Amino acid sequence: MSGQSSMSRLEQRYRLLLRLLPxxxxxxWQEEMVTTFLASMHTDDPEQADYLADYGRPSWPEVASVAALAVRLRVPGWRMRLGGxxxxxxxxxxxxxxxxxxxxGLLGSATSVTGSLTNLLWLTGRAPWLPAPIPEADYVLHTPSFRAATIASLIWLPAYLALLFGQRRVCQLLAVLAVVTAGAALVLDHLQPLTIxxxxxxxxxxxLxxxxLAFHRDAPPPRRRPWLxxxxxxxxxxxxxxxxxxTDPHTFPLLDWPAICCLALVIAATTHLAGWKRRTPSWSLALALLAAAILSLRTLTLTDYVHAAPDAQRSTLLTLGILETGAVLAVAVTLATLANRALRRLPARA
Incomplete structure (x- = not known):
């Protein structure tokens, strides 16, 4: 206890950062690394030293270097755990x-490019098959958040194609770029509050x-034709x-993106379960993982209905959302049970 109490907050923060490492x-190496980090923060000014001991933090270059080292040390283990x-x-x-x-998941994001382009055509009045654009269309088109969100959705398509054509590194970099750009859209959107x-x-x-990262150098490439x-x-x-x-921008759609994901998953799971002679443990487990992610997304986005949906729609949207959640939960449990049984039949070692 005495050693812990005599430890400065700065040293505690460095030790917390080093927990990224195996x-x-x-x-x-922890003691040597902590000593080196603390030495780099040393100052002969007593007041400055006291301030750093309480309020000092690892610098961003130090955080980046430790994170990069953690990745290099852990990647071989990840490859082995993910089929290296x-x-x-x-x-x-x-x-x-x-x-x-x-x-x-990447396929779903890649197809969203169609929705973004359609939305762009609608706001510019170039989609005659859709209702007239909203009066605020010109303002929306010129907001940095709209541009960033549109660019982010466009990046997913080349990321998907890069993966199919064997460029996994390019795919991973583009996916990171898409996420960062989408995050910038959230930061730049001052009109919409940050919600759950x-x-x-x-x-x-x-x-996603x-x-x-599961597409490492030892991983087999995906079959191109069926995914195209x-x-x-x-x-x-x-x-x-x-x-x-x-047509009313203030009306919530009955078929929003989480609902579409729920519907697609239930259809895919039903098809998979019906073809029991041909189903594989990998597909059962993959659909179970997707079910868990989609279940979380649908459950969290139900907060939109509670807090922001019009009164006339709220009960209908909540009822549909609960039904979607129940359907995904049912197939998730079934798929997870099948995958677990299949995994238990396999040897734990090569």
Whole structure:
């Protein structure tokens, strides 16, 4: 206790930062690294030294260097856990499942380019098949947040294509760029308050970027033709969705993005479960992972209905949202049970 109490807050913050590193590495090098970091903050001014001891923090370059080291140390372990060369059969299934889930999520983001372009055409009055644009259209078009959000949605398509054509690094960089650009749109949008829903969407995209790390150099490339066909189908479906949206901008759509995800997942899960002779543990696990993510997204976005939906719509939207949540939960439990049984039948070691 005496050693802990004599530790300055600055030293505590450095030790907290070093927890990014694997435990074995910390045990060997933590004391030396902490001493080096503290020495770099040393000053002969007693007042400045006292201030730094209480309020000093690791600099951004130090944080970045520790984070980069953590990635370099942990990547080999991630590869093995996600189906790298020589990985156990269970890890191979996990790796295939995470890659499938990431690819499906990336597919959904890539098809959203159609909605963004349609929205752009609508606001500029170049979509005669849609209702007249809102009076504030010209103002919306020139806001930095709208431009950033549109650019972010456009980046997902080349990211998806890069992955299909073997450019995994390019895909991962573009996905990070899309998430950062979408985050900038949230920061720049002064008219819309930060809500639980906007945070949920952002976390969904961050989870997708992290899942794309499963496409390491030992991972098998995805089959190009079926995923290109899925892209064409998804874009076609997205092109027709604006026709289902309400003409009044203050009215909530019955079929919002989380609802579309719920519907697509239930259809995919039902198809997968019906073809029991051909289903694989990887697909069961991948759909279960997607179900968990979509369930979280749908549950969190229900707050929009509670706080912002018109009174005339609120009960209908909440009822539909609860039904969607129940359907996804049902298929999630079923898929997770099947995947768990399949994994338990596999040997734990190669």
């Amino acid at each position: 435990a074995a590495y910390r045990e060997m 060369t020589g990985a156990p059969p269970r890890n191979v299934v996990w790796g295939d499942a995470v890659r499938l889930a990431a690819l499906i 829903s906007t945070v949920a969407y952002a976390m969904f995209d961050v989870a 970027v992290l899942a794309l 066909l899925a892209l064409a189908i998804g874009i076609t479906i997205q092109a027709g969705l604006p026709l289902t949206q309400p």
